[in-house]
Amino acid sequence: MPGDELTVIDGGVGAKNAVLKTLTMTGFKSFVGRTHLEFAPGITAIIGPNGSGKSNIADAIRWALGENNARVLRAKKNEELIFAGSETRRGLGMAEAVLQLDNSSGRLPIDYREIEVGRRLYKNGEAEYLVNRSRVRLRDLQDVLAGAHLADNPFVVIGQGLVDQVLALRRSDRRTVIEEAAGTRRLHLRREDAL
Numbered sequence: 001m002p003g004d005e006l007t008v009i010d011g012g013v014g015a016k017n018a019v020l021k022t023l024t025m026t027g028f029k030s031f032v033g034r035t036h037l038e039f040a041p042g043i044t045a046i047i048g049p050n051g052s053g054k055s056n057i058a059d060a061i062r063w064a065l066g067e068n069n070a071r072v073l074r075a076k077k078n079e080e081l082i083f084a085g086s087e088t089r090r091g092l093g094m095a096e097a098v099l100q101l102d103n104s105s106g107r108l109p110i111d112y113r114e115i116e117v118g119r120r121l122y123k124n125g126e127a128e129y130l131v132n133r134s135r136v137r138l139r140d141l142q143d144v145l146a147g148a149h150l151a152d153n154p155f156v157v158i159g160q161g162l163v164d165q166v167l168a169l170r171r172s173d174r175r176t177v178i179e180e181a182a183g184t185r186r187l188h189l190r191r192e193d194a195l
């Protein structure tokens with residue numbers, strides 16, 4: 001291993017990408033009606049007053065990508081992910097979030113140029129995972145996403161405060177964060193194991 005330099009194993013500007021095109025939420029947290037957001041191409045900024053639901057959008061993306069820790073999604077229990085009602089609207093029985101990913105690069109190991117991954121949660125605790133509208137197991141969803149390091153990667157969504165935390169880290173710890181985000185960390189660990 002060369003000293004402190006970061007060796008790029010996978011990723012970088014020329015690498016294949018899986019691009020987030022759209023997010024559709026229905027009944028997820030504060031999004032009671034069907035809400036459809038279009039992202040790619042380019043950079044999208046979402047602006048709104050405090051408490052208007054900006055962070056709920058990031059939570060929906062994390063959730064659709066298979067996040068199972070309610071605390072990471074800023075909820076005490078899973079049921080809190082479902083619209084709970086307001087002064088004028090009754091609560092709902094189901095939450096849904098669907099991501100549309102452009103896979104024309106083939107980065108995700110599935111034979112489609114466009115992939116939809118979705119997740120539903122019912123009030124009775126029942127859950128559904130969807131790939132291209134077919135019901136699959138969580139494991140299958142994670143297998144598809146793992147090809148682009150989108151599964152089980154805590155840095156796919158950089159939440160509020162994380163940038164500050166990362167900048168405050170020691171250099172060696174910051175390197176670990178960058179490697180984890182780039183998906184090279186897993187390969188380093190495998191290499192260490194092999195050695």
Ligand code: ATP
Pocket residue numbers: 028029030048049050051052053054055056057079080081082083084085
């Ligand atoms: P800030 O800028 O303060 O971080 P934000 O725009 O990111 O705010 P969020 O934290 O995404 O806002 O949204 C919080 C809002 O979502 C609160 O008003 C909260 O009541 C609402 N909310 C969260 N969960 C639910 C739920 N299950 N049902 C209804 N509303 C919910």
